[in-house]
Amino acid sequence: LKEQMEAALGSVESKEQLGEFWQNFLGKKGSIADLMKGLGSVPKEERPNVGKTINEFKNQVEARYQEMKNKMDELELAARNKSEQVDITMPAKMRPAGGLHPLTVTENEMIDVFAGMGFEIYDGPEIEDDDHNFTRLNVAKNHPARDMQDTFYVAEDILLRTHTSPGQIRVMDAKKPPIKMLAPGRVFRSDSDATHSPMFHQMEGLVVDKKITLCDLQGMLDKFVQAIFGSEVKTRLRPSYFPFTEPSVEVDVSCFECGGKGCPLCKHTGWIEVLGGGIVHHKVLENCGIDPNEYSGLAFGIGIERIAMLKYGINNINLLYENDLRFLKQFKG
Numbered sequence: 001l002k003e004q005m006e007a008a009l010g011s012v013e014s015k016e017q018l019g020e021f022w023q024n025f026l027g028k029k030g031s032i033a034d035l036m037k038g039l040g041s042v043p044k045e046e047r048p049n050v051g052k053t054i055n056e057f058k059n060q061v062e063a064r065y066q067e068m069k070n071k072m073d074e075l076e077l078a079a080r081n082k083s084e085q086v087d088i089t090m091p092a093k094m095r096p097a098g099g100l101h102p103l104t105v106t107e108n109e110m111i112d113v114f115a116g117m118g119f120e121i122y123d124g125p126e127i128e129d130d131d132h133n134f135t136r137l138n139v140a141k142n143h144p145a146r147d148m149q150d151t152f153y154v155a156e157d158i159l160l161r162t163h164t165s166p167g168q169i170r171v172m173d174a175k176k177p178p179i180k181m182l183a184p185g186r187v188f189r190s191d192s193d194a195t196h197s198p199m200f201h202q203m204e205g206l207v208v209d210k211k212i213t214l215c216d217l218q219g220m221l222d223k224f225v226q227a228i229f230g231s232e233v234k235t236r237l238r239p240s241y242f243p244f245t246e247p248s249v250e251v252d253v254s255c256f257e258c259g260g261k262g263c264p265l266c267k268h269t270g271w272i273e274v275l276g277g278g279i280v281h282h283k284v285l286e287n288c289g290i291d292p293n294e295y296s297g298l299a300f301g302i303g304i305e306r307i308a309m310l311k312y313g314i315n316n317i318n319l320l321y322e323n324d325l326r327f328l329k330q331f332k333g
């Protein structure tokens with residue numbers, strides 16, 4: 001039986017087979033159990049001896065079984081370690097990195113240009129009151145200019161700001177001149193077509209100091225448009241009207257597409273309108289407790305979508321909000 005046992009163990013190759021081996025020798029119906037049963041028919045005086053021998057054999061089989069099991073466990077672990085091994089020298093799977101939205105890229109670029117001129121960034125509330133958005137900007141209650149900007153009202157006298165100009169009031173309330181602030185942010189108007197969206201972005205600029213003139217405005221805007229559209233670009237100021245600036249100007253840049261000769265982008269005029277601005281109205285300064293005889297200011301408001309669309313040749317404003325990856329991917333990197 002001992003030889004049988006060794007032979008059986010020698011042919012064990014898997015855990016299942018090892019289990020069978022255990023059943024055959026050590027199980028309830030195994031050989032050793034049979035031997036025990038046979039003990040009854042052994043003469044009484046020989047029983048202790050035979051019993052002892054069987055027990056020794058049983059211990060031996062159990063030891064051999066355990067030995068074999070340990071060996072198999074070890075082999076199994078080694079195999080698993082090998083198959084699950086991580087090669088840390090393998091090149092990593094590349095995760096595609098995201099990119100900045102073209103509006104963010106444009107806004108950052110614009111901020112960079114003005115920060116270089118010493119402007120500080122101001123962030124105002126998107127929900128404004130009538131006072132900051134209109135009245136103190138010299139747009140009185142029944143002023144026809146209120147119709148220029150179709151307003152979303154949240155409650156009586158509470159609205160979604162129609163421009164970033166209320167930032168002028170908030171900054172002048174908070175600090176005394178000299179002031180040089182830039183206020184980028186979201187604005188809202190009930191207006192929507194290929195070039196207008198009910199939500200869009202503006203960047204307000206305000207400079208208040210002694211002897212600020214229209215020349216300062218043009219000089220700063222020259223630097224700005226040249227940084228954005230190219231060093232050969234020129235500006236042109238046209239008279240315009242805003243209630244909070246006097247004089248008010250509309251600022252055009254010479255067409256960077258055709259060099260001013262005339263093309264579809266500039267509607268064959270050679271000039272493209274890019275922003276509005278002017279000299280801060282003395283009433284606005286007074287409304288903020290600044291003496292217009294001592295100080296003067298310049299202000300401008302730039303539509304960020306407009307700049308981005310011109311810069312990248314985007315013909316529909318909605319492309320900027322749809323988050324179509326085929327569109328966005330073109331601005332990566």
Ligand code: PHE
Pocket residue numbers: 162163164165242245276277278299300301302
């Ligand atoms: N707030 C004006 C607009 O939204 C732009 C502007 C800003 C004009 C500052 C003059 C001075 O149209």
